Amino acid sequence: MNFHSVENEILLSRTDTSVELEFLVPAESDLFDGHFPEFRLLPAVGQFDFISRFAVKYFAIPRNISSVKRMKFSSPILPGSKVNMKLDYCREKNSVSFCMRDALQCDRVFSSGSFIAGEE
Numbered sequence: 001m002n003f004h005s006v007e008n009e010i011l012l013s014r015t016d017t018s019v020e021l022e023f024l025v026p027a028e029s030d031l032f033d034g035h036f037p038e039f040r041l042l043p044a045v046g047q048f049d050f051i052s053r054f055a056v057k058y059f060a061i062p063r064n065i066s067s068v069k070r071m072k073f074s075s076p077i078l079p080g081s082k083v084n085m086k087l088d089y090c091r092e093k094n095s096v097s098f099c100m101r102d103a104l105q106c107d108r109v110f111s112s113g114s115f116i117a118g119e120e
Contacts, residue, residue: 019058020086022103027079042077047111055096059089064118071113
């Protein structure tokens with residue numbers, strides 16, 4: 001069974017080039033499996049999976065990534081975390097910038113960065 005999903009996705013705001021949403025990362029997600037069993041946290045690849053998945057969903061860009069311009073992982077996402085994600089899309093550069101924060105403690109940034117979407 002695949003538990004790569006998020007729960008309770010709530011769209012907070014949306015324009016043609018920006019989206020802000022909130023969701024819960026289920027404690028049962030298989031993305032936590034095998035990553036520090038004594039201190040389970042969402043690995044960077046799992047965070048980027050969520051980021052790219054929502055960029056595709058809301059901006060209709062290709063899922064493949066041409067390049068990552070910058071990426072910083074500041075704080076761990078633990079099982080059951082409620083996440084606030086903001087994505088901004090620049091059509092001219094085909095780039096997406098992102099910021100993932102703790103939805104309950106907004107000054108706590110989980111990750112931030114930007115990437116260039118690839119061609120289809």
